Amino acid sequence: MAVSDSTLSEGAGGGLSLRQRRILTHAGIFLTLIALWEIGSRAGWLDPLFYPRPSNILRSFWLIYVQNGNVWYHLYATMILVFAGFAAGSILGVGLGALVGFNPLVRRFIKPYVIVLEATPRIAVAPLLIAALGFGAPSKVAIIMLVCFFAPFINTLSGVVNVDEDRLELFRSLGASKWQTLRKLVLPDAVPVIMAGERLALTAALSGALVAEFIQRNEGIGSLILVYTRNLNMASAFACIFTLTILGFLIFRGMEWVDHHVAFWKHEPGLERVGRRRRRKMKEALDE
Amino acid sequence: MSDVSQRPSRLTGGAFGLLPHLLLFVAILALWELAVMTGVITSIMIPQPSAVAAAIWKLYVTERTIYEHFFITLTEAVVGFLIGAAVAVSLAVASALNEPFKRYVSPYAIVLNVTPGIALTPVIIAWFGYGMGSKMALAAIISFFPIYVNTLTGLVQRHGDREDLFRSVGATDRQVFLKLRVPSALPLMFAGFKIGLTTALIGAVVAEFAQATAGVGVLMSRFSFQLNMASSIAALLSMTLIGLILFYSMEFLDDRVVFWRRESRRAAASRAKARRWTALMGKEED
Numbered sequence: 001m002a003v004s005d006s007t008l009s010e011g012a013g014g015g016l017s018l019r020q021r022r023i024l025t026h027a028g029i030f031l032t033l034i035a036l037w038e039i040g041s042r043a044g045w046l047d048p049l050f051y052p053r054p055s056n057i058l059r060s061f062w063l064i065y066v067q068n069g070n071v072w073y074h075l076y077a078t079m080i081l082v083f084a085g086f087a088a089g090s091i092l093g094v095g096l097g098a099l100v101g102f103n104p105l106v107r108r109f110i111k112p113y114v115i116v117l118e119a120t121p122r123i124a125v126a127p128l129l130i131a132a133l134g135f136g137a138p139s140k141v142a143i144i145m146l147v148c149f150f151a152p153f154i155n156t157l158s159g160v161v162n163v164d165e166d167r168l169e170l171f172r173s174l175g176a177s178k179w180q181t182l183r184k185l186v187l188p189d190a191v192p193v194i195m196a197g198e199r200l201a202l203t204a205a206l207s208g209a210l211v212a213e214f215i216q217r218n219e220g221i222g223s224l225i226l227v228y229t230r231n232l233n234m235a236s237a238f239a240c241i242f243t244l245t246i247l248g249f250l251i252f253r254g255m256e257w258v259d260h261h262v263a264f265w266k267h268e269p270g271l272e273r274v275g276r277r278r279r280r281k282m283k284e285a286l287d288e
Numbered sequence: 289m290s291d292v293s294q295r296p297s298r299l300t301g302g303a304f305g306l307l308p309h310l311l312l313f314v315a316i317l318a319l320w321e322l323a324v325m326t327g328v329i330t331s332i333m334i335p336q337p338s339a340v341a342a343a344i345w346k347l348y349v350t351e352r353t354i355y356e357h358f359f360i361t362l363t364e365a366v367v368g369f370l371i372g373a374a375v376a377v378s379l380a381v382a383s384a385l386n387e388p389f390k391r392y393v394s395p396y397a398i399v400l401n402v403t404p405g406i407a408l409t410p411v412i413i414a415w416f417g418y419g420m421g422s423k424m425a426l427a428a429i430i431s432f433f434p435i436y437v438n439t440l441t442g443l444v445q446r447h448g449d450r451e452d453l454f455r456s457v458g459a460t461d462r463q464v465f466l467k468l469r470v471p472s473a474l475p476l477m478f479a480g481f482k483i484g485l486t487t488a489l490i491g492a493v494v495a496e497f498a499q500a501t502a503g504v505g506v507l508m509s510r511f512s513f514q515l516n517m518a519s520s521i522a523a524l525l526s527m528t529l530i531g532l533i534l535f536y537s538m539e540f541l542d543d544r545v546v547f548w549r550r551e552s553r554r555a556a557a558s559r560a561k562a563r564r565w566t567a568l569m570g571k572e573e574d
Binding site: 022025026029050109112116118119120121123124125126127128130131132133203206207210211214215221222225226228229230232234237238240241242244245248249251252 | 308309312333334391392395399401402403404405406407408409410411413414415486489490493494497498505508509512513515517520521524527528531532534535
């Protein structure tokens, strides 16, 4: 009774649900922080040369996206490389991971190298690759490929290797063929793990592209950030960084969406969706 | 007894296991050397192993230039990691204890996570200068999130029966937190620390690439731009060494702190406790 009373009075008082009130509080905190920043900068506590005002960052967004429109070119240059490197690196990673995973002998011999590779900061190979392949797109793609390779490789390897022994026993005792075991037992367990690796890889790809651009400094969003910072145009640098935040968020959500569609059996809604489709198909088949 | 009987077999097993590995390694190096010598691979792009070995010898023994840079990078990564871990763990503990705090902090943590931390490099350098400070700051920023998220996940795990048991014997909130939640969060926290330490090293090195006066990253990009690939690879291997040192130190700590997860460590800990216990009993009898 008490609970329903209080919820009723809350509903009557604010006319807002709990969720709406939370969003309002979030917005309130956010705006207060922004306002404090702006005021601090205007009052001279924060040097606007190094810590740009929110209003200036907003103006920079307008400048680089609309008025000058120069960010589009660099964004495009970066994203093309990111996707090219990601595709190449992750295909290579999954392929080699499966190859190594299905072959115990190769697995045993490759293990020490994997450990050494894991300890090396892989982005650190960037200057080497640039020296070897020269300035330009090939070395950038190679860097992104290298950065993207590892997570899918390791995850594919562990996904393929960590098959449940009991279930494998069951499959064997029922006389399943190799192909059936792969398709019905190994893949359903491995694919979600592989997809987790792909998600990590795409995030790493963006970082790899940025490092490559920091070193090459000719085009791309990374070099844009570097140039703006060098010119102490911090507001524009921050506009670029927040662009990357949005991009990072889109990548995160995009990969989540792909994950839910590829490895649908790991997620409740996906399972229902596919189940409905299959039921429909079966019904149609039966009707005929 | 079983300890003694197992030890020799493990040793010989190790030796037999090691030999093929060594042979393969030597074979790869020999093939590589041969490929460069016959000109299949150009030595400018990929130097032969002997040249890399010579470069390592030069860096570590004759000229001894590496040590200064080595310790600078190591310090940057470790201090950055410590700062990042301190902030991450305290925020995670506060978030675990206080639901509203968690609700209002987590969006900012997520924003920090989806932003590639590396994008901040130039800005961080403008803020903290060309010295070690900017490298530590970047290392701290990019090692923050994995530690925060792992600590928080560990601390808010549901314990059901175990918590019921704690409550039924009259444990206070504080006791439940310190004796149940923290110990069961530790394995996940250490997993976060391991990731954080690796990313801290990446942060330090990338900041060194962008702008620095000393560090293995500086050494490496300098050698690369001189097309001195052998020395560059030697510098890269030094980074691997730093990475291995960091990783195994954390593994060691993990083993000691979360001793109950490993059979042998748990046995050692209970032996030590038993010894202390008997010593105590003996004293009381006197």
